[in-house]
Amino acid sequence: MKKTNLSEHNPDSIPSAKGFRIGVIVAEWNNEITDKMADGAVATLIQYGVAENDIELIHVPGSFELTTGADLMLRNRKDIDAVICIGCVIQGETRHFDFICEAVSQGLTNVSLKHEKPVIFSLLTTNNMQQAVDRSGGKHGNKGIEGALTALKMVALQKELTR
Ligand code: RBF
Numbered sequence: 001m002k003k004t005n006l007s008e009h010n011p012d013s014i015p016s017a018k019g020f021r022i023g024v025i026v027a028e029w030n031n032e033i034t035d036k037m038a039d040g041a042v043a044t045l046i047q048y049g050v051a052e053n054d055i056e057l058i059h060v061p062g063s064f065e066l067t068t069g070a071d072l073m074l075r076n077r078k079d080i081d082a083v084i085c086i087g088c089v090i091q092g093e094t095r096h097f098d099f100i101c102e103a104v105s106q107g108l109t110n111v112s113l114k115h116e117k118p119v120i121f122s123l124l125t126t127n128n129m130q131q132a133v134d135r136s137g138g139k140h141g142n143k144g145i146e147g148a149l150t151a152l153k154m155v156a157l158q159k160e161l162t163r
Helices: 031-047 063-076 096-115 129-134 143-161
Strands: 022-027 055-060 082-090 119-126 136-138
Touching: 022 031, 022 063, 022 143, 031 055, 031 082, 031 119, 031 129, 031 136, 031 143, 055 063, 063 082, 063 096, 063 119, 082 096, 082 129, 082 143, 096 119, 119 129, 119 143, 129 136
Parallel strands: 022 055, 022 082, 082 119
Antiparallel strands: none
C-alpha cells in the first residue's frame, strides 16, 4: 500500500479522537499557505471527533519560533495530548532556509522528547511558492490534514502503550 500521501486515506484507519486535546501552532510567515494548512488540520481533527473546545490554536511569528511555541504550549497546558506545528519555509537566495529547517526539525524533536508527547512536524520546506501551494490544498494534498491524522495516530498509540 502506498503510504506517502495521507491526504488520501482510508477513514477506517484513523482512530476515534473523542476526548483528545490537541494544540495547533501556526507560523505567520507565508500565512497564505499556513492558514490553509491550519484550516485543513482543524477540520480533520473535528471530523474524527475532537471537540472544538479541545483544540487550542496559537500563532507564532515564523517557523523558527515553532519550537518555542510548542514548548510553551506543552509546559502550560498539561492536558494537551499532542501539538501540530505548521509552517512554510521557502528557499531564498541565502542560507537562512537551511538554518531554519535544521533548527525546527531538531527543536521539535527535542520538545517532543522533553515533554514525552507527540509533536508533529507539519513544515513545508519548498524550493518555491508553487510547491507550497501544491501541498496546502493543491495537487499534492494538504500537509495540514496529514499532520492532524499523524497526531491522532500518535496520541492513540501513546494511550494504547501507557494504558
Ligand atoms: N519564516 C518562515 O516561516 N518561512 C520563511 O520562509 C522564512 N524566511 C525567512 C528569511 C529570512 C531572511 C529571515 C531573516 C527570516 C525568515 N523567516 C521565515 C522567519 C524566521 O522563521 C523567524 O521568525 C525569524 O528569523 C526571527 O526569529
